Amino acid sequence: MVRILLAVLVLMLAALPGVAAASLDTFLSSVNVQARVDLPGFHATVSAQFGVPIPQVQAVLHTVGSPADAFMVFQLGQMSHRPPETVVQTYKTHKGKGWGVIAKELGIKPGSQEFHALKSGDLVYGGAPNEGHGKGKGNGKGRKK
16 A cells, blocks of 8 residues: 555656656656656657657667666766767666766766756756756856856
């Protein structure tokens, strides 16, 4: 019964566009749940969010195996300004060591805003491009202009 309630809660949270999770593992689990419910929708969402063609999303998903990992390939590519192919190669080389190690290998500095967003799961699935990281809303507050 607890598992059913937990699954319903995850699905409810996953249904909200642009939901950011409390941790990276929670966030990635939510992405996997959503993708498995509607795989064509996942392809379209990632395509729109990261500005890549749907066939490229499908190819990356086929290579990495899980929707959450495919999402992270495009997310880290955007954060590191590297093409998805480079991220996939880094993923293959360092698979099992964690996304933090992969991010560092791609040049995302520990302590940077991007690295903190990654580690805390403060990412967005299904939002507008760049939402939830980078030069988004609220970044740079308090800076003198």
